[in-house]
Amino acid sequence: xxxxxxxxxxxxxxxxxxxxxxxxxxxxxxxxxxxxxxxxxxxxxxxxxxxxxxxxxxxxxxxxxxxxxxxxxxxxxxxxxxxxxxxxxxxxxxxxxxxxxxxxxxxxxxxxxxxxxxxxxxxxxxxxxxxxxxxxxxxxxxxxxxxxxxxxxxxxxxxxxxxxxxxxxxxxxxxxxxxxxxxxxxxxxxxxxxxxxxxxxxxxxxxxxxxxxxxxxxxxxxxxxxxxxxxxxxxxxxxxxxxxxxxxxxxxxxxxxxxxxxxxxxxxxxxxxxxxxxxxxxxxxxxxxxxxxxxxxxxxxxxxxxxxxxxxxxxxxxxxxxxxxxxxxxxxxxxxxxxxxxxxxxxxxxxxxxxxxxxxxxxx
Amino acid sequence: xxxxxxxxxxxxxxxxxxxxxxxxxxxxxxxxxxxxxxxxxxxxxxxxxxxxxxxxxxxxxxxxxxxxxxxxxxxxxxxxxxxxxxxxxxxxxxxxxxxxxxxxxxxxxxxxxxxxxxxxxxxxxxxxxxxxxxxxxxxxxxxxxxxxxxxxxxxxxxxxxxxxxxxxxxxxxxxxxxxxxxxxxxxxxxxxxxxxxxxxxxxxxxxxxxxxxxxxxxxxxxxxxxxxxxxxxxxxxxxxxxxxxxxxxxxxxxxxxxxxxxxxxxxxxxxxxxx
Numbered sequence: 001x002x003x004x005x006x007x008x009x010x011x012x013x014x015x016x017x018x019x020x021x022x023x024x025x026x027x028x029x030x031x032x033x034x035x036x037x038x039x040x041x042x043x044x045x046x047x048x049x050x051x052x053x054x055x056x057x058x059x060x061x062x063x064x065x066x067x068x069x070x071x072x073x074x075x076x077x078x079x080x081x082x083x084x085x086x087x088x089x090x091x092x093x094x095x096x097x098x099x100x101x102x103x104x105x106x107x108x109x110x111x112x113x114x115x116x117x118x119x120x121x122x123x124x125x126x127x128x129x130x131x132x133x134x135x136x137x138x139x140x141x142x143x144x145x146x147x148x149x150x151x152x153x154x155x156x157x158x159x160x161x162x163x164x165x166x167x168x169x170x171x172x173x174x175x176x177x178x179x180x181x182x183x184x185x186x187x188x189x190x191x192x193x194x195x196x197x198x199x200x201x202x203x204x205x206x207x208x209x210x211x212x213x214x215x216x217x218x219x220x221x222x223x224x225x226x227x228x229x230x231x232x233x234x235x236x237x238x239x240x241x242x243x244x245x246x247x248x249x250x251x252x253x254x255x256x257x258x259x260x261x262x263x264x265x266x267x268x269x270x271x272x273x274x275x276x277x278x279x280x281x282x283x284x285x286x287x288x289x290x291x292x293x294x295x296x297x298x299x300x301x302x303x304x305x306x307x308x309x310x311x312x313x314x315x316x317x318x319x320x321x322x323x324x325x326x327x328x329x330x331x332x333x334x335x336x337x338x339x340x341x342x343x344x345x346x347x348x349x350x351x352x353x354x355x356x357x358x359x360x361x362x363x364x
Numbered sequence: 365x366x367x368x369x370x371x372x373x374x375x376x377x378x379x380x381x382x383x384x385x386x387x388x389x390x391x392x393x394x395x396x397x398x399x400x401x402x403x404x405x406x407x408x409x410x411x412x413x414x415x416x417x418x419x420x421x422x423x424x425x426x427x428x429x430x431x432x433x434x435x436x437x438x439x440x441x442x443x444x445x446x447x448x449x450x451x452x453x454x455x456x457x458x459x460x461x462x463x464x465x466x467x468x469x470x471x472x473x474x475x476x477x478x479x480x481x482x483x484x485x486x487x488x489x490x491x492x493x494x495x496x497x498x499x500x501x502x503x504x505x506x507x508x509x510x511x512x513x514x515x516x517x518x519x520x521x522x523x524x525x526x527x528x529x530x531x532x533x534x535x536x537x538x539x540x541x542x543x544x545x546x547x548x549x550x551x552x553x554x555x556x557x558x559x560x561x562x563x564x565x566x567x568x569x570x571x572x573x574x575x576x577x578x579x580x581x582x583x584x585x586x587x588x589x590x591x592x593x594x595x596x597x598x599x600x601x602x603x604x605x606x607x608x609x610x611x612x613x614x615x616x617x618x619x620x621x622x623x624x625x626x627x628x629x630x631x632x633x634x635x636x637x638x639x
Contacts, residue, residue, distance in 0.1 A: 051534055075537055082538040088531035092553040102539035105549075150535075157539060 001066045001160040001193050002027045008054045008061035010043055010217075017043045018054075019218040020061065025195060027066075030187050032204035033197045035214035036240070041197045042165055044214070048195060049082050049163050050075030065160055081154030081192075085166040087146040089138035095149050096134040099124055102157035124152040127186070144175040151183075155190075164196035168203065180207055201241050205229065213237050235350040238275060245276040245320040247347070259315025263344070264290040274347045281322040282343045283309065283332060293342040295320065300334050302326070309334060311342070397615050400608035412598075412609040420586045421594035422613070424502065428590065429570040432509045436566045440517025441559070445551075447518075448525040449533075459522070462515050470512050474579025477508050500582035505590065508576040513569045517562035524558045557632050561625065568621040572614060 003025040010018040018040045025031050033041040046052040047063070050073065054061050063071045070078050090098050099121045103112055112120065125131040128148035138146055147167060154162060167183070168176040184207055187194060198204050204211045205225040213220045213228065213236075221233040232238040249258030251272050256263045265272070287294070295311040298319065302308075307329040311320040322342070332340070402409050412418060447459055465473065481498045482488045491498065498504045532554065536546040552559075574592040581588040583597065595610035 049538065051538070076540050076542070080538060082535065084531050084535060086531065088535040090532055090535070090550060101536065101541070101549075105536075105539065105541040105545050153535075153539070 002064075003048060003161055003193060003195065004062075004064040005044075005048070006062040006064075007059060008044070008047055008063065010040070010047060010052065010054055017217055018047075020059075021219055023212065023219065023222070025193060027193055028191045029193055029209045030184070030207065031195045032208035032211045033195065033214060034199070034201060034204040034211050034240070036199060038216075039214040040217040041199075041212075041214050043217075045163055045165055045195060045197045048161075049080055050078045051082070079157070079160045081157065081159035081162040083147070083150050083154050083162070083164040083167050085169050087138070087143075087150040089146055089150055089153070091138050094135050094137055095125070095130060095141070096121055098138070098149055099153045099156050102153065106157075120156065121152075124156055128152045142175075143171045144179055147171065147179060151186075155192075159192070162192050162194040164194065166197050166199070169198070169200075176203070183207065205241070213240060215240070235275070238348060238350065243278050243321050245278065245281070245322075246318065247274040247276060248272070248317075259313075260292075260294065261313070261315045262292040265347075267349075272349065274349050276320075276344050276347050278308070278321045278323040279306075280344060280346045281320070281324075282345060283322060283324060283328070283334075283340050284343050285332070285340065287341045288343055291341070291343045293344075295340055295342055297334055297336055297338045297340065299336065300329070302329075307334075311340075394615060397608055397611045400604060401612035403608075404605055408605055409609050409612075412603075412606040413613065415606070417585050417589065418594060418606070418610065421589045421591045421610070424505070424589065425571055425591040428502070428506050428509050429567055431506050432513055432570045433563055433566055435510050436514050436517050437559070437563060439514055440519075440521060440562060441555075443518040444521035444525055444555075447522055449530055462518055465512050465515050470508075470573065470575030471579060473511050474508050474576035477504065477511070477576075477580055481507070499580050500584070501588060504580040505577050505588065508580050509570050509573050512573055512576050513566045516565040516569065517559065520558045520562035520565070521555055524555060528554055557628060561628055564621055564625050564628070568618060571617050 003023075005021055005023040007020045007022065008018065009016075009020040021044065023044075033044060035041045043052060047054050050070070054063075054071075060071070062069060065078070090101065093101070100117050103117045103120065106112075111117075122131060122134070125134055128151060130145060130148055130152070133141065133145065133149075138149065141149065151167075168179055171179065180203060196207070198207075205228070208225060210222060210224055211228055212222045215236050221228060221237050223231075223233075228237065229241055232241060238244065247256070247258065247261075247263070249256045249261070249263075249272065250270070251265060251267050252269050254264060254266060256265045256267070256272060256274070263274075265274070293313075295313045295316075297309060298312045299310040300307055301310075306323045306325060309322045309324060309329075311322060320342070332338075334340075443458075443462065447455060447462075478499055479485050480487050481491065481504065483492050483497075483499070485499075488499070498507065532550050533546050536550045537543075541549065572592060573590075574596070577590055578593055578596075581590065581593060583589050583593050585594075585597070589597065591610055591614060595607050595614070598610060599607035
């Protein structure tokens with residue numbers, strides 16, 4: 001079932017939580033709403049669910065599920081599944097009772113028979129690999145298990161769309177990753193339309209078909225993870241999608257200077273701020289003709305496949321972060337206090353008031 | 365290493381002081397009540413308890429409690445629901461207003477009701493024209509008892525419902541449950557222990573209330589005398605054994621209440637340990 005939002009806005013008192021938003025989610029798509037806290041992503045999700053009502057003044061927006069206009073349909077009748085951040089399992093009911101709840105409260109003419117309910121609940125529990133836990137209570141389960149129960153409970157009523165509010169936010173990193181993969185597989189298998197909220201860019205990029213990046217109650221960009229990362233629409237998206245190093249200085253005759261740092265750039269004269277990704281920095285022992293950026297190593301942290309190197313210099317307001325391969329780390333024999341030079345492979349720049357979608361990042 | 369404040373002498377001193385004070389101020393009076401009540405033997409005690417007026421006072425007291433509890437229960441749940449599930453202007457003021465019955469002296473409450481509903485009061489004159497008498501009759505006693513006891517249930521529920529939040533109810537509604545089903549199957553089971561606890565406190569207070577009731581009851585023997593009022597009358601009549609027999613009954617009710625409360629708390633802690 002596709003979801004279409006037209007001119008949906010929301011105020012809480014005098015605070016604007018959402019600017020008028022338009023959003024099209026295709027059938028069978030898995031879409032992530034990504035943004036910092038306070039960006040309006042949860043509000044948007046709750047409006048789609050019907051747990052929050054959108055503004056009706058000055059103008060009422062519209063919410064469509066497929067061809068069905070659900071703008072004024074009560075949450076009870078919207079046929080959605082909702083997964084809460086802290087699971088919201090019914091604490092006084094067993095796992096079985098939790099999953100069966102949605103089926104048991106159906107009006108009598110639509111309610112399946114007791115046997116059918118039992119069969120369906122156990123099928124769902126099997127799917128979330130919790131069939132042995134049917135008689136446990138939520139408090140006897142781990143966070144990851146609770147979230148799986150909550151997912152089974154939401155799917156039990158065969159919803160048209162599945163909405164998830166920071167579904168993995170309260171779990172530890174390892175479990176989060178497992179559940180993420182598992183949800184992706186489940187989604188591909190059952191092919192429901194789902195929307196999830198997250199503030200974790202990695203999660204959004206890994207899980208979504210398309211990502212909606214939000215800030216301050218408005219949508220900054222809607223794109224596939226690939227496009228989003230390669231062609232961010234504006235500076236906010238670029239900075240939000242990963243670590244960023246800043247280089248600010250004056251450009252004169254194609255050379256940007258900042259203290260004793262120099263970098264050849266193909267830009268007109270004036271004040272410029274360049275943005276550099278940590279993995280786009282190369283550490284070298286002697287400066288090149290194009291780049292003279294002296295730095296001092298202040299910390300090295302091996303994280304997984306790469307080493308994070310923190311760099312400082314007189315000409316830098318904030319320390320830089322570079323991620324390099326273990327091989328390079330060993331070749332350079334990096335130690336704290338070592339003096340090196342940086343050569344950027346690539347840099348990005350956004351005009352201060354960038355019109356949406358227009359500037360594409362330049363390359364050095 | 366010893367924790368701060370865990371010196372053995374300090375600990376023994378504090379425990380000793382606590383036990384001594386508890387014995388002096390709590391246990392001794394309790395023992396005295398029963399000792400006095402049975403001072404002239406069980407037969408005299410029984411004569412006093414089975415006295416026509418005492419029986420009528422016991423009956424009225426229980427009758428008032430039975431009427432008060434359901435009213436306080438419904439009022440408390442509705443108020444707690446309102447305060448914890450909705451945000452509206454004046455919510456904080458309302459939360460403060462709940463405490464008024466705790467804050468004012470019960471005698472003042474009784475007087476206010478007398479002024480409002482008494483024969484010459486604002487409402488009273490109008491009611492009198494329909495020949496309805498609230499004061500100096502059991503309805504008045506019930507009214508002031510409700511006033512005095514109405515915060516208990518809400519006070520128990522509000523912090524709990526605030527801590528539990530409304531996510532489970534939201535989840536139930538998303539799954540298609542009606543408002544009533546959500547309340548019956550989700551909200552009520554989650555608050556049942558606090559609710560029962562509130563009822564026990566309400567009952568204890570309703571049975572023992574003296575100040576407010578004494579103002580509005582008129583203390584007509586055999587008609588509008590509750591147990592605490594009857595006790596006082598007996599004492600004024602120099603019938604010490606009778607007074608203490610009534611006191612023993614009230615103390616017994618209090619002890620039963622405490623036992624029920626302790627039982628509930630024990631159950632709750634065991635449930636938590638189990639989960």
